[in-house]
Amino acid sequence: MLLAGRGSLADGLGRGWSLSAYEGFLHDPAFADSLLFSLKIATLSTTVSAALALAVVGAVSASRRGRAALETAARATLAVPHLLAASAFGLLLSGAGLVSRLTHAVGWTDGPADFPVLVADPVPSAVLLTYVWKEAPFITIMLLAAYTPAVRDLESAVRTLGAGRLRRLRHVTLPLLAPALTEACLLDFAFTFAAYEAPALLGATVPRALPVEAVELYRSVELDDRPAALALAVVIGMVIALVALAAATISRRLLRARTGS
Amino acid sequence: MTSSSSAPVPGLSLKRITVTYPGHREPVLDGLDLDVADGRLLALLGPSGCGKTTTVQVASGLLTPSRGAVHLGGTDVTRIPPEHRGVAVVFQQPMLLPHRTVLDNVAFPARMRGRSRRDARTAALAQLERVGLDALAARYPRQLSGGQAQRVALARALAAEPAVLLLDEPFSALDPSLRHTMRDLLTTVQRELAVTTVLVTHDQTEAAAVADSVALLDQGRLLQQAQPADLYARPASLAVARFLGCPTALPGHVTPQGRFACLLGELDLPDTVAHRGPGHLVIRPEAVQVGTGPDTVAAVVHSARPEGAFTALVADTAAGPVHVLLPPGTSPALSEHLRLRLPVAHRWVVPDRHSPAGPPSINGVAGPGPAAC
Numbered sequence: 071m072l073l074a075g076r077g078s079l080a081d082g083l084g085r086g087w088s089l090s091a092y093e094g095f096l097h098d099p100a101f102a103d104s105l106l107f108s109l110k111i112a113t114l115s116t117t118v119s120a121a122l123a124l125a126v127v128g129a130v131s132a133s134r135r136g137r138a139a140l141e142t143a144a145r146a147t148l149a150v151p152h153l154l155a156a157s158a159f160g161l162l163l164s165g166a167g168l169v170s171r172l173t174h175a176v177g178w179t180d181g182p183a184d185f186p187v188l189v190a191d192p193v194p195s196a197v198l199l200t201y202v203w204k205e206a207p208f209i210t211i212m213l214l215a216a217y218t219p220a221v222r223d224l225e226s227a228v229r230t231l232g233a234g235r236l237r238r239l240r241h242v243t244l245p246l247l248a249p250a251l252t253e254a255c256l257l258d259f260a261f262t263f264a265a266y267e268a269p270a271l272l273g274a275t276v277p278r279a280l281p282v283e284a285v286e287l288y289r290s291v292e293l294d295d296r297p298a299a300l301a302l303a304v305v306i307g308m309v310i311a312l313v314a315l316a317a318a319t320i321s322r323r324l325l326r327a328r329t330g331s
Numbered sequence: 332m333t334s335s336s337s338a339p340v341p342g343l344s345l346k347r348i349t350v351t352y353p354g355h356r357e358p359v360l361d362g363l364d365l366d367v368a369d370g371r372l373l374a375l376l377g378p379s380g381c382g383k384t385t386t387v388q389v390a391s392g393l394l395t396p397s398r399g400a401v402h403l404g405g406t407d408v409t410r411i412p413p414e415h416r417g418v419a420v421v422f423q424q425p426m427l428l429p430h431r432t433v434l435d436n437v438a439f440p441a442r443m444r445g446r447s448r449r450d451a452r453t454a455a456l457a458q459l460e461r462v463g464l465d466a467l468a469a470r471y472p473r474q475l476s477g478g479q480a481q482r483v484a485l486a487r488a489l490a491a492e493p494a495v496l497l498l499d500e501p502f503s504a505l506d507p508s509l510r511h512t513m514r515d516l517l518t519t520v521q522r523e524l525a526v527t528t529v530l531v532t533h534d535q536t537e538a539a540a541v542a543d544s545v546a547l548l549d550q551g552r553l554l555q556q557a558q559p560a561d562l563y564a565r566p567a568s569l570a571v572a573r574f575l576g577c578p579t580a581l582p583g584h585v586t587p588q589g590r591f592a593c594l595l596g597e598l599d600l601p602d603t604v605a606h607r608g609p610g611h612l613v614i615r616p617e618a619v620q621v622g623t624g625p626d627t628v629a630a631v632v633h634s635a636r637p638e639g640a641f642t643a644l645v646a647d648t649a650a651g652p653v654h655v656l657l658p659p660g661t662s663p664a665l666s667e668h669l670r671l672r673l674p675v676a677h678r679w680v681v682p683d684r685h686s687p688a689g690p691p692s693i694n695g696v697a698g699p700g701p702a703a704c
Contacts, residue, residue: 223422223424223426224426224428226393226413227420227422227426228428228439228443229392229393229412229413229414230391230392230393230413230414230416230418230419230420230491231414231419231439231440231443231487231488231491232414232415232440232443232444232491233414233439233443234414237443241428241439242428245428245430246429246430324430
């Protein structure tokens, strides 16, 4: 980050001191679009992944075998690299992809043109689906690790006090899993905000996610673009740091609520 | 098996409950029948692994039995889930919600019943006053001692206004003086509210101190259910006698005249012994005395070890070893010959048909005692 920071404040050859790269962002509407686009991808994919993970963990909570099967399935998904997952979703969801051909075969669509645009669209559906497929299992594993016998014993205890399934989820499971959920969401957000592969392969040309924009600028034949590329890397780092700070504050509050200290 | 006679309407009734855990061949509970009279306190006593906690789980609905039925006030609740059953449990650990204050933990059951936060907290405060912890209402569970946390757990269970209160060894993690305090608190609260209560314990002193009746469980079966004094004085089997600290068991038989014939001769029995035929004479160690005279039997000291201020003595007689708890100040030497008085009022005969164990081994002693005593 320090090297990127220094490079972002220099000219294309890494000499001198200048804020011109950052000043350029202020006058470039594409930067704001890219920032919002990346925030949208990270926020949506993290929220949906967290909701899905909570739902499946809650659904199998009572069954030891269910928890073991869920953990195995989640670990298997984690083993697939993001690049491979993004490529697979591209092959599945593109206009000429497998799903499009299947829907055509069963008569639901008239052909690729009739299939909804999921890949390379300003609405990053394929990117989000890839991330949810990859990150929901990650959050699931984090939640399962925090879903200790002590939490399950508490759930049993409050059953005898009149708490049904939803109330147990609200009053026991969620509060006790909240620290792990917060940490998992932070890691997920940080990764999806800074990751390159999925938005590069499945995203639209405009707007482009910040990491894609940064890599493209860094690869530019114009050396003068390099400070802007490094400045984008710094911006990405700053956003993640801000989110980490917020997560740390939330975690501290949750801990205080649990310990009363 | 004897049964407590003062049981008008069972508040809680377990009927032929059988529980077999997956992967286990032997059932944890094997056709268990248990009745708890409405508003009374039953102590469920037994060694570790005998099925006490499983019984609590079945009664509370946390575990569905393989066979049998659970009745509350005469209604079959076997298929009713715990949240709708009206049975509150105080577990061995307090099980308080760590992210809630003491007050909100106790208010939790009322909130689950749909009462407003203000009403639930008012009711919770009253329950905390009952257990003497209203001053700690604003604390979090981690700021409480073990005894305080269990009192909060008791207050929370009472706040659920349960039809039946189950306590699963709630005091076992506390130090002895605190256990006494908690026992007194439980007894007071239970008498005051007259809530049907089952206290699970492996401590016979605790059971005898607080319970209206005691049920002794072993290997998933009910050995005996009776009032504490009856259980001590008239055990139904040698297993019950031994568990209750009465290891003396002299083999013989009860004559048609109501006397116990054994290698010590014919011993008188109290009128309460109705059994006739083969059996074992049992007598509690603390009832046996060292003495002289025609009503004593000859014995040889086999072993002696201190037990607090007392001395636990095993003396061999012609009929078998007799366990004696001697008061402070008397400590016979090993192999010393002495005479033991077995007070008639404390004698009891366990019929042999209930005795899974064989007769105790007879170590060598100096001849039989008097022909009759």
